[in-house]
Amino acid sequence: MQTSEIAKRWVDYFAKNDHHIAPSASLVSPDPSLLFTVAGMVPFIPYIIGTDTSPHPRIASVQKCIRTKDIEEVGKTTRHGTFFQMLGNFSFGDYFKEGAINYAYEFLTGPEAEGNLGFDPERFWVTVWNEDAEAISHLKNVGVDESRIVRLTREENFWDTGQPGPAGPCAEWHYDRGPEFGPEAVGGTVDPGGDRYLEIWNLVFDQYLRGEGAGKDYPLIRELDQKAIDTGAGLERIAYLKQGVANMYETDEVFPVIAKAQELSGKTYGAGGDDDVRMRVVGDHVRSALMLIGDGVTPGNEGRGFVLRRLLRRSVRAMKLLGVDERTMPELLPASIDAMSATYPELAANRAKIEAIAYNEEDAFRRTLVAGTTIFDTAVAQVKKAGDKALSGTDAFTLHDTYGFPIDITLEMAAEQGIQVDEAKFRELMKEQKERARADAKAKKGGHADVGVYNGIKEAEGLTEFRAYQELTTATEIT
Numbered sequence: 001m002q003t004s005e006i007a008k009r010w011v012d013y014f015a016k017n018d019h020h021i022a023p024s025a026s027l028v029s030p031d032p033s034l035l036f037t038v039a040g041m042v043p044f045i046p047y048i049i050g051t052d053t054s055p056h057p058r059i060a061s062v063q064k065c066i067r068t069k070d071i072e073e074v075g076k077t078t079r080h081g082t083f084f085q086m087l088g089n090f091s092f093g094d095y096f097k098e099g100a101i102n103y104a105y106e107f108l109t110g111p112e113a114e115g116n117l118g119f120d121p122e123r124f125w126v127t128v129w130n131e132d133a134e135a136i137s138h139l140k141n142v143g144v145d146e147s148r149i150v151r152l153t154r155e156e157n158f159w160d161t162g163q164p165g166p167a168g169p170c171a172e173w174h175y176d177r178g179p180e181f182g183p184e185a186v187g188g189t190v191d192p193g194g195d196r197y198l199e200i201w202n203l204v205f206d207q208y209l210r211g212e213g214a215g216k217d218y219p220l221i222r223e224l225d226q227k228a229i230d231t232g233a234g235l236e237r238i239a240y241l242k243q244g245v246a247n248m249y250e251t252d253e254v255f256p257v258i259a260k261a262q263e264l265s266g267k268t269y270g271a272g273g274d275d276d277v278r279m280r281v282v283g284d285h286v287r288s289a290l291m292l293i294g295d296g297v298t299p300g301n302e303g304r305g306f307v308l309r310r311l312l313r314r315s316v317r318a319m320k321l322l323g324v325d326e327r328t329m330p331e332l333l334p335a336s337i338d339a340m341s342a343t344y345p346e347l348a349a350n351r352a353k354i355e356a357i358a359y360n361e362e363d364a365f366r367r368t369l370v371a372g373t374t375i376f377d378t379a380v381a382q383v384k385k386a387g388d389k390a391l392s393g394t395d396a397f398t399l400h401d402t403y404g405f406p407i408d409i410t411l412e413m414a415a416e417q418g419i420q421v422d423e424a425k426f427r428e429l430m431k432e433q434k435e436r437a438r439a440d441a442k443a444k445k446g447g448h449a450d451v452g453v454y455n456g457i458k459e460a461e462g463l464t465e466f467r468a469y470q471e472l473t474t475a476t477e478i479t
């Protein structure tokens, strides 16, 4: 079952059950406090926290997501992409626990011939909050065996926004891939080690009004007047199970890039070593970069632009470690566009523009890689000569600031040389630079703009189109 077929089944199933189907929002988060859309619920935050009323009591969507915090997991676990698609169904004051559990069970285990996914019900383990008797009872009613309902604490299975407001327990569906993937879960866990249990769907029951308190240590003041359901299922995770492959990178929307990486490097995927991880990183990062450019992000030195730069540069570097010194994007990116444009036709329509941005970034990196590597090698030689163990934070900062080396590339190159990096100092310098930029911007706001510079540009370029609304970003967080 192709990934797009699963997405279509999702949409059809929830449309049939009276949900309004919302199109995916941009990866550039509609919520200004977030750099990226990290979950299906992001476009609906005002309806969930109750600052706005949804025009539809039931909504379902297939939302494009970016989670940069998962970047280190990519290629190493079977299930973490920096880009992925989250299937979501939402109820704002309409159905609650019973409805959400019934829908999840029917869609996962109902017959394929009727538009469901047809998974074996015996494979599912569900984690709940240990005080959520209601969820436990509904799970038993649909047919989940007591032995596969895992009771967890509030620390482990409870959603909140980090501040007073709505909060509530979760019920997460995990698929048992079988004994060949690790030990069986016994004694109240679904994490016995290994890759056996795959979390695929999180049902969040937005039930309580919570008070002040650190972490999960807050009072549940009362039940909310308008309860909400917010669920998220991983499309790629379902796809990898349905396609009978070993991980999400081998699914139909990602693997074509890995196939290209094999072809370019002459290496065969599947041997199980570092090269496999590198190819999975390439498969993931090229697609994430593509989707970001498709949503209007351009490479830069901070915020979203830096995340995109980091993804592209990490792919180029991974290809280099696979032994490819030539340009790679002109081969890899089209493979990803072809794999994704059935679902996102705008990618093929904007092909030339997207390709130009990615290819320019690769070329720029290839140039700075040469200069930066010389600086890096000299610094490493000095560290070794002095008998030190770590590259200074200042050197790491120069590599970032002047040569556009994302910190993880510096860390990886240092590790290859058996040395560490003074990351604390690097972060401190980054912070100082950000504060300087902020202070500069503030000073400029109140003071006089440098009209000379402006006139120079106007003379050289003529009047330019004002594109700040399309191209500038509001959030400044750097990852």
Ligand code: ATP
Residues within 6 Å of the ligand: 067, 070, 079, 080, 081, 082, 083, 084, 085, 086, 199, 200, 201, 202, 232, 233, 234, 235, 236, 237
């Ligand atoms: P995990 O524990 O595996 O990191 P999570 O608990 O962080 O997942 P949720 O925030 O509950 O994930 O998101 C809902 C669903 O989205 C998950 O159950 C999973 O199917 C999917 N998902 C989350 N993160 C990723 C990712 N990085 N790549 C692919 N799918 C993901």
Ligand code: MG
Residues within 6 Å of the ligand: none
């Ligand atoms: Mg996670």
Ligand code: MG
Residues within 6 Å of the ligand: 199
């Ligand atoms: Mg989890």
Ligand code: MG
Residues within 6 Å of the ligand: 172, 199, 202
């Ligand atoms: Mg989860």
